[in-house]
Structure formats: structure tokens, C-alpha cells
Amino acid sequence: MLPEQQDILWTFLTLAYTGFAFFAFGNVVKHCRDREDVNTKLWGGIFGVLAIISFIETVQMFDLTQQEQITFFFKYQILTVFVILLSWGIFFKSQKIEDQSPPLIRAFFFWTTVSVLLAGYTNWLPQQRSDPPPKNVAVDLDMTMEEFVEMGRVIVFGAEQVAGSKSIGKGQCPLCHTFDPGDNIGRCPNLFGVQERAETRIKEDRYLNSPFAIGEADPATGVVKGKPDQVEAGYMRDGDTGTLTGEDYLRESLMCPSCYVVEGFGKDGDTKSPMPVISKPPISLSKVELNAVIAWLQSKDTPGEFANVTVPLPSADDAAPAEAAPAEGGGDDRVFVTGTESIDQMINTLGCPLCHTIPGVEGAAGMLGPILHEKTNALNRIKDPSYKGKATNAKEYVRESILNPGAYVVFNEEAGEPYPDGLMPTTFSQMLSVEALDKLVDFISETEAPPEG
Ligand code: HEC
Ligand code: HEC
Numbered sequence: 001m002l003p004e005q006q007d008i009l010w011t012f013l014t015l016a017y018t019g020f021a022f023f024a025f026g027n028v029v030k031h032c033r034d035r036e037d038v039n040t041k042l043w044g045g046i047f048g049v050l051a052i053i054s055f056i057e058t059v060q061m062f063d064l065t066q067q068e069q070i071t072f073f074f075k076y077q078i079l080t081v082f083v084i085l086l087s088w089g090i091f092f093k094s095q096k097i098e099d100q101s102p103p104l105i106r107a108f109f110f111w112t113t114v115s116v117l118l119a120g121y122t123n124w125l126p127q128q129r130s131d132p133p134p135k136n137v138a139v140d141l142d143m144t145m146e147e148f149v150e151m152g153r154v155i156v157f158g159a160e161q162v163a164g165s166k167s168i169g170k171g172q173c174p175l176c177h178t179f180d181p182g183d184n185i186g187r188c189p190n191l192f193g194v195q196e197r198a199e200t201r202i203k204e205d206r207y208l209n210s211p212f213a214i215g216e217a218d219p220a221t222g223v224v225k226g227k228p229d230q231v232e233a234g235y236m237r238d239g240d241t242g243t244l245t246g247e248d249y250l251r252e253s254l255m256c257p258s259c260y261v262v263e264g265f266g267k268d269g270d271t272k273s274p275m276p277v278i279s280k281p282p283i284s285l286s287k288v289e290l291n292a293v294i295a296w297l298q299s300k301d302t303p304g305e306f307a308n309v310t311v312p313l314p315s316a317d318d319a320a321p322a323e324a325a326p327a328e329g330g331g332d333d334r335v336f337v338t339g340t341e342s343i344d345q346m347i348n349t350l351g352c353p354l355c356h357t358i359p360g361v362e363g364a365a366g367m368l369g370p371i372l373h374e375k376t377n378a379l380n381r382i383k384d385p386s387y388k389g390k391a392t393n394a395k396e397y398v399r400e401s402i403l404n405p406g407a408y409v410v411f412n413e414e415a416g417e418p419y420p421d422g423l424m425p426t427t428f429s430q431m432l433s434v435e436a437l438d439k440l441v442d443f444i445s446e447t448e449a450p451p452e453g
Contacts, residue, residue, distance in 0.1 A: 152296030
């Protein structure tokens, strides 16, 4: 059945519904007129109000998506119909004229039949109307550098940066990084001053030779270290001459984090970076988006001044379809999950895999936080004498860990010290609906080590 046909059916039903309420009102008024001993004002008033309520509900119906209409219908409209039928019954009874009430019975049958049919009909229908329209972020070729830098800032922080809270956009950077001088949360470098640092890093011996030498390829990403003219075609610097610049360092940090690992921030003797590859899933920034982030990194410490920006503005080539349609969700929204997503989608959108290895979630191999084996871990944490939280079972512990990670800071056996407190964001409560949190807690509290062998 076509969507237009559903709409016609809904329109008919909801209009019939108001029609019914007005019919009841008219019928009662007519009976009142026929008899002198009836309180016309009282009964007319009651049915008038019910008719107006039905009318408002009908108007309301036109603003809802199909899924919401079904809920609304069964929650409010059916209820109003029952109130009307009941009041109508009481009216006839009180006037001792039940025998004159065939419309009551007819109406009752009509609405019971309609609701049963409707329930079957809507279950059988594909739910099309609530699908959000696909987002296409077109590349604007008339952008100024200021707008391009702003695009980068939005990819990092999202469009609405709420004062006093950690705001996180599609690029997910603030999950791990800080940006203001002196604001250090442990495991990830503060990105203040990174533009200048980039220029000097490429001349350091540590960059030239560690963890592997310039010209060698990183096995994980295939990126050849220090060779900007060999970067994946879509991401290469325009008109690249092969001479290494600060911009190339920043691009390489994003596309090949393990090509150079900032001292003290890596795994396995600073040979492996815990930072995700920003051009690959789940973050998957396109070339234009990546350049926008670099433009922002190069200019963020000198607000309003763009002299240090070396990345080019988007060009006509960048407007090609493959580039023009970044991953769904766009860069303009803050991260939020409603709970209707699949568990994998939810976890990837929230960014948990960037820090955690999570059994059952493909590609979730983060290294900054504990491996989530919460079916066993959670109960052990609660039993720990130093546990000061409020949880009494695994689900409560997981919920507490997500909403208030500082309630208990896990000890990292491998490193022989606690995990950094304050690294796991405390802002997930703002990124989750109640349903999404329940779903996430149910899933995480059942994670366990895969069977050996
Ligand atoms: C899961 C945590 C995480 C996320 C998310 C993340 N990073 Fe990183 N980043 C790190 C870690 C850890 C390092 C240090 C190790 C290294 O050098 O790769 C790092 C290093 C860097 C460096 C090199 C810093 C220097 O001083 O040389 C840059 C630049 C950078 N990140 C930018 C970004 C940007 C931009 C984003 C978002 C698009 C981002 N990072 C997202 C964890 C993260
Ligand atoms: C920026 C990195 C980071 C991100 C993103 C992150 N976590 Fe964490 N998480 C940590 C660190 C570090 C710890 C250990 C320190 C602590 O206990 O607070 C931790 C601890 C936990 C624990 C307790 C683990 C245990 O075994 O006791 C749970 C559960 C958890 N995280 C779930 C999540 C979920 C779910 C998400 C996504 C919604 C998430 N984390 C996102 C870094 C992160």
C-alpha cells in the first residue's frame, strides 16, 4: 500500500472520530429539546466539551508521524470515545430512554471494529512516514576560511556547544582530548599549541625514526610515513610536492595515529597509538571534513586569525558525489541516540569503542579503558572493599559507570596503576534517551570474555 493511501485512511478515520463526537453532542441536544425535565445546559455542556476535545485531538493528529499517530490514537482518542459512550449511556439511563439508543450500540460496534482493524492494518504496514529524510551536506564552494574553520569546529564539538558541558561532535575528539592550556586529563595529549608543535615534530629524530622510519608503511592503515605525496588519493594535499609540512603532520596524526606516537601516550612502549583512524569507521571523516578539522586545529589558538591555515578551501573536485555525502548523521548535530538504533549503531555513535574493547561489537578494540567483560567484572568491582558506589548488582554497576564513571575507578592490572580518572566522559546522560540507556545497560552488563579455543 502506498503512503498516500495510508494518509487518506488516517485522515478519514480521524475526521470520522470528530464527526462521531459532534454527532453524540447533536443527539443529546435533540433529546434534551424533546423533553422538558432535562438539564440541557449540563448535558449539552458535557458533550460540547467532549466534542471540542475530539476536535483538538484530530487537529493534533495531523502534526504527528504515523508511528506517533497510532500511539496517540490508542492512548487518547480511544479513551475519549469511551468517555463519550459512557456519558451517553448515563444520559440515556438517567432519562430512562435506553430503548431509544441504537446509535450507542452502532457506534460501539463501529469503534471496536475500527480499532481491531486498525491494529492489524498498522502492524502489517511498513512504517514509512517516520523515516527521517536522508541528510546531504553539500560542499559550499563559496566558503570563506572563517566558515571553513567553523565547519571544522562543528565537526569537533557539534553545532550546539552548551556552556559548562563537554560538547562532542561527529569527530569525537573531545571524548579524549582537551584544548585549553593546563587542562590535562591523562591519557591523551592536550591539543593546545598543536599547530606550532606540528612544525617542530617533523624535524625531531623521534619522528624520523620511531616507531618506524620515514618511508615505511604502517601495517594497520597502509599509510606511508612522512610521504605526503603517497597519501590515499582522496585525502592528498592539493598540489603536493612531497616536502613535509606541519599540515602533513596533522593529517598523518588523523589518518595514521601510529605513524608517530606522542611520548608517554602510546601502548607497547609508545609504538601503538590508542587514537582511532579518523578517516575510517566509525568516525569516517571525508577529505573536506578532515581538512576543515585541520584548518580549525591550525587556527584555534589565534581566534579570528587564519594566517596559519595552510589547507585549501573546498574546490570543485571536492563536490564530487562520493565526497559530498558524508556518513549519515551529518556534522551539524550533537551526538544523541534514541534507543531505536541497533545496539552496534548506538555504541558506535556514542564512541565507547574508541576507548573500550567490547565483545560482540565488531571493530570495538579501544585501548584506553578496561576491556568490558561486565558479566564478571561488575560483580567483582562491587565486592572490592574500596568500592564506594551505590550499585548492588551488575546492571546498577554498569549504569553507574556510564553516568558517573568516577564513582569507582578501575585498576589497570597490566599497567600496575589505576586507569586515569576523568578520561571517560561524564556527559553520556545528555547523549542518551531513557530507552537508549536501558538498552545499553542491558547489553553491557551481559558482556563476557569469548570462550577460549
Ligand atoms: C579515543 C581517544 C581519541 C580520540 C577520539 C581522538 N584522539 Fe587524537 N590522540 C589520542 C591519543 C591517545 C594521542 C596520543 C598518541 C598519538 O600520538 O597518536 C592522540 C594524538 C593526537 C594528535 C597529535 C598530537 C601531538 O601533540 O602531536 C593530534 C593532532 C590529534 N590526536 C588530533 C585529534 C583530533 C582532531 C581528533 C578528532 C577528529 C582526535 N584526535 C580524536 C586519542 C584520541
Ligand atoms: C575517552 C575514553 C572513554 C570512552 C569514550 C568511554 N569510556 Fe568507559 N571507561 C574509560 C576509562 C578510562 C575507564 C576506567 C576508569 C574508570 O573506571 O572510570 C572506563 C570504565 C568503564 C566501565 C567500568 C568497567 C569495569 O570493568 O569496571 C564501564 C562499564 C564503561 N566504562 C562503559 C562505557 C560505555 C558504555 C561507554 C560508551 C557509552 C564508554 N564507557 C565510553 C574510558 C572511556
